[in-house]
Amino acid sequence: MKKFIYSFLSLILAISTSTFAQKPQQDTTKRYIKTPTGFFMVLRQGDDVLAQLENFALKENIPSASYSGMGFVNAKFGFFNFKTKEYEPKEFERVELASMSGSVAWQNGKPSLHTHGTVTGKDFKAYGGHLLSATVGTGSVEITITVHQQKLERVKEEPLGANVLNLGN
Template sequence: MFLLSKKIIAGAMLCLAVNLVSAQQKDDSQKCRYTKTSYGYLMVLREGDNVLALIENLAKEQQIPSANFTGIGFAQEVTFGFYDFSQKKFNPKTFSKVEMGNLTGSIAWNEDKPSLHIHGIATDDKFDAYGGHILGLKVGTGSMEIYITVNQQKLQRKIEQPLNANVLQLPCLN
């Protein structure tokens, strides 16, 4: 009888643990990724989130005319690109398990799609720093906070030659 009681208690504890894990996973998936603020938006992204895709989605969903943003947090993976002017393309280099000490960028539009321009600095566990133009960024263990300041004027980017680069187009002042 004592052995049966131990098995029942162990089974009940296992069920409770499984339900608790399920509840935590459900809660994590339902956490808000962004909220409106007096200046624009605040994003809090979590492990595995694709930062560039989520900023682009926010710009589309909220119809952000243009914006600038800053951020900090942990990165599972960041890909920097250094622009090769002779080849007219970015040479990528990826770093894993780093901390974004700085993330700075802007949101404009290229026709009907958001166009991001992002730079940043990442540091590793030896405090070595890497930086430049960001081509890809995925959140690591922990979180990433991004503060987005919205501008009311819709800004556009267009490919300019001879660089073959997306350049922000400014309206002239009269």
């Protein structure tokens, strides 16, 4: 019996030691590659699409860019209310991102994205507008990024109350 208890305790100790000794694995999956026209990005399930684009712009020091994409997402769109100067949101779960387009500029030293898109459900109805957030659902999201040479800034214009791309006027 003593031998059984000793073996059992040794097994428990070995399991607990190996469980606590394991470090969480860092995701090292490559998210984008350089191409002759800019970059190509492939995002995976759970990735925050807009955060990945912002991090990319910072890491690669992108002066400005245009992008387009498609894939599977959970998305939140917003319709800009000119009276309140805020977006009225609507969320869509487990939808196909049929089309996404946007631009990268800078505002207050940080990347500033302006993104629109269209999603469809299994009923084939389409919804779209200003993309407030998107997380990759099952599958992936593929994004083609075309980099521009000139650094562009966004400026909040009044009385509009919206950020507008400034071309240096």
